[in-house]
Amino acid sequence: MHVIARQKAVNGKDTRSLEDYLEWKMGDFVKGMKAGSGRNLHPMLISVIERPLIARSLEQTNGNQIQAAALLGLNRNTLRKKIKDLNIPVKRKRAAQRREA
Template identity: 40%
Template sequence: MNVVRLPATEASRESSPQSALGECVTRTVRRYLADIGDTVCDEGLHALVIREVEIPLLREVLAFHDGNQSRAAAALGINRATLRKKLTQYGLI
């Protein structure tokens, strides 16, 4: 496995300002990585983060639009059929 580790000072330095959401993701991923250390995430870190972010994202956007899937899909920038597929995939409908 090829692993590249940045020095702590370089890893914590930000090249440009992040949004509040970006900062939240950065802090959470850093904490998660510190917690698991060198343990390999079986499903892959990318898949884990996408799943953990996508489920509440879909749930909250759908709730904000009072369950209207067409409006929620438009807000998310995805097709309504794609939204339904994801909702079904995650057991949200």
């Protein structure tokens, strides 16, 4: 699935697509890795991206792991394993806290 090529941000400025942004940011990083050890780039990048992605998904679903799993397109048990493996804290908001926020 491709992200929309250009979007208007809330402030009215053009923004890069997520794909464009990641490609731009990774260019020098990949060159640096190639000059160094040049190994295990894929698993290293996946682990760096996966932790904040899961954390943000949990934040957006108020800690509801079933909803976060659906948002991410993961099985609930897979998400729970990743939460444990990546040491991601899960904070659930109670109904009263959600109404106040």
